[in-house]
Amino acid sequence: MKLIPRRLPLKMLAMGALLAQPAAQLAWAQAKPSAVRRIVLGQSVPLTGAADQIGAAYSNGAKLFFSSFNERKNNPGYTFEQKILDDSYDAAKAAANTKQLMTDKVDALFGYVGTASSDAAAAAAKASETVFFAPYAGSDALRAKEQTHVFHVRPSLSDEAFRIVRHCQTLSQTRIAVLSEDDAMGRAGLAAVTQALAEAKMQPLVASASVPVNSDKVQAAVASIMKAQPQVVIQVALFNTTAAFIRQMRKAGYAGAFMNFSVVGLDPLFAALGKEIGGVVISQVVPSPRSVTIPIVKEYLAAIETSDQTASYESLEGFIAAKTFAEAVRRAGKGFDSASLQKTLAGMTDYDVGGFRVNLRAGVRDAARTIDLVTVTSDGRVLR
Numbered sequence: 001m002k003l004i005p006r007r008l009p010l011k012m013l014a015m016g017a018l019l020a021q022p023a024a025q026l027a028w029a030q031a032k033p034s035a036v037r038r039i040v041l042g043q044s045v046p047l048t049g050a051a052d053q054i055g056a057a058y059s060n061g062a063k064l065f066f067s068s069f070n071e072r073k074n075n076p077g078y079t080f081e082q083k084i085l086d087d088s089y090d091a092a093k094a095a096a097n098t099k100q101l102m103t104d105k106v107d108a109l110f111g112y113v114g115t116a117s118s119d120a121a122a123a124a125a126k127a128s129e130t131v132f133f134a135p136y137a138g139s140d141a142l143r144a145k146e147q148t149h150v151f152h153v154r155p156s157l158s159d160e161a162f163r164i165v166r167h168c169q170t171l172s173q174t175r176i177a178v179l180s181e182d183d184a185m186g187r188a189g190l191a192a193v194t195q196a197l198a199e200a201k202m203q204p205l206v207a208s209a210s211v212p213v214n215s216d217k218v219q220a221a222v223a224s225i226m227k228a229q230p231q232v233v234i235q236v237a238l239f240n241t242t243a244a245f246i247r248q249m250r251k252a253g254y255a256g257a258f259m260n261f262s263v264v265g266l267d268p269l270f271a272a273l274g275k276e277i278g279g280v281v282i283s284q285v286v287p288s289p290r291s292v293t294i295p296i297v298k299e300y301l302a303a304i305e306t307s308d309q310t311a312s313y314e315s316l317e318g319f320i321a322a323k324t325f326a327e328a329v330r331r332a333g334k335g336f337d338s339a340s341l342q343k344t345l346a347g348m349t350d351y352d353v354g355g356f357r358v359n360l361r362a363g364v365r366d367a368a369r370t371i372d373l374v375t376v377t378s379d380g381r382v383l384r
Contacts, residue, residue: 037078037334041110041133041325042085042101044121049088050214050238053268054314055113058136059084061318062111064303069326078334080326082110089213091116091184098124108133108341111321115139115185122150131341134321136314138263139188149338151345151360153321155371157185157236160261160283161192163371165200168232173257177207177230179221179245181237186210189236189261206230211237216244222252232257239265243272246280257281259373267312270380278378285371287356288382289316296320296354324351324358 043062045055059082066080083106087094094117098109102124108131112118118135122142125132132150135142138157142150168176178193180186190208197204207228209221222245225233233249235242235258242264249258259281260269266284270277289311291297300319304311329336332344348360356370375383 035077036075038081039078039108039329039334040081040083040104040106041108042083042098042104042106043109043111044085044087044094044097044101044117045111045113046089046117047084047086049090050240051089051113051265053239053271054136054263054265055086055089057265057267057312057314058111058113058318060309061300061312061315062322063318064300064307064309064315065319065322065326068303069322076330076334078329080322087114087117089114089117091120094118095120095124097121102128102130106130108325108338110134110325111318112136115188116183118142119184122147125149129338129342131338131345133325133345136263136317137185138261139184140192141188148346149342151348153324153358153360154262154285154317157189157192157261158195160285160371161189161196161234162199163373164234164259164261164283165193165196165202167373168259169200169202173231174203175206175229175231176202177209177225177228177233178205179218179225179233179235179237180208180210181213181215181241182210183213185263186213186236189234193234193236211241211245214238214240216240218245218248221245222248225249226252226254230256232259234259234261235264236261237264239268239272242269243276246273247276250276259283262313265314266374266376266382267310267314270376275378277376277380280376281373282376283371284313284374286313286317286320288372288374289313290382294355296323296356299323299354320353320356320358323353324348324360327351327353328360 045059046052070079085097087097098121110133112121113136115137118137122132129149134153178190180190207225209224211218211221262283262285266282287294328345332341345360351358
């Protein structure tokens with residue numbers, strides 16, 4: 001995001017008039033621009049690779065808010081800039097990007113996408129206690145007590161798993177299988193579902209299978225899970241793998257339910273599946289981007305109208321994360337350092353961002369969260 005510095009009225013005066021001013025006034029004129037602090041947020045996201053659509057939507061949603069904030073007439077004395085680096089959904093590259101961003105002395109790390117990438121970045125930021133804010137990831141490891149510098153807008157995978165499993169229990173769906181990608185996110189999701197079943201005192205998984213990340217090589221997983229005859233398959237995977245698996249399962253004769261964690265990306269999944277998405281259930285951790293009666297959604301859609309973006313859950317989540325961070329800066333004051341910002345964020349346990357409440361210090365199993373389960377129709381409509 002390119003920042004445009006505010007021009008001072010004094011700039012419009014003739015140079016001769018400026019030279020005639022007393023020294024004190026000249027000093028004031030020269031110091032005035034520096035009074036506006038530029039707050040730089042370092043962000044490593046996949047703009048290419050397996051989760052590129054999610055990374056772009058999430059970072060662009062945040063950019064919508066920050067651009068709107070920076071253009072306000074009554075500037076509070078600071079502006080926001082995202083310094084965005086592409087990590088191609090690769091944890092090692094995300095860690096390298098993080099070290100580069102910290103060398104560049106960003107004010108905070110913001111809006112990473114991916115469990116492994118976020119784990120690696122949080123570890124790299126720990127030594128300096130650099131704030132790591134609003135990762136698009138939900139592993140329990142990022143919520144451990146020692147992660148005092150990490151703050152979440154979205155709930156954990158365990159929260160989502162608990163909501164999904166409880167829904168299955170309500171419908172007397174007890175034969176549950178899991179399809180996961182063979183990465184940190186997939187393993188964390190599988191563990192979360194297993195734990196949720198135990199907490200609900202339901203029978204263990206009837207089957208589980210893993211596949212490579214972003215792969216359509218799902219035949220072995222389909223054969224293994226079909227053999228167990230599940231009523232429900234819970235998927236912890238990105239949209240390409242999820243789409244391939246759903247297609248192959250239906251070709252094999254599976255007529256049960258498919259349930260997905262929010263990280264799948266609803267819009268990318270619809271683009272990958274088309275009409276075949278009909279009946280698929282997806283957990284969502286922010287309001288629908290079409291819920292115009294909710295103030296934060298209304299604000300988001302107003303910003304969308306002046307952009308070339310398309311409304312989506314992922315973009316809205318980025319917008320919410322950006323607004324929440326801006327509120328933390330307002331509370332901490334523009335002269336904040338990492339320690340004072342961290343203290344402010346730790347106190348934001350019930351922030352109403354506009355008809356949607358955020359608890360930045362939520363641990364595992366945050367009962368205050370609202371997690372929706374939505375069903376997608378074959379024409380892309382979202383039903384609760």
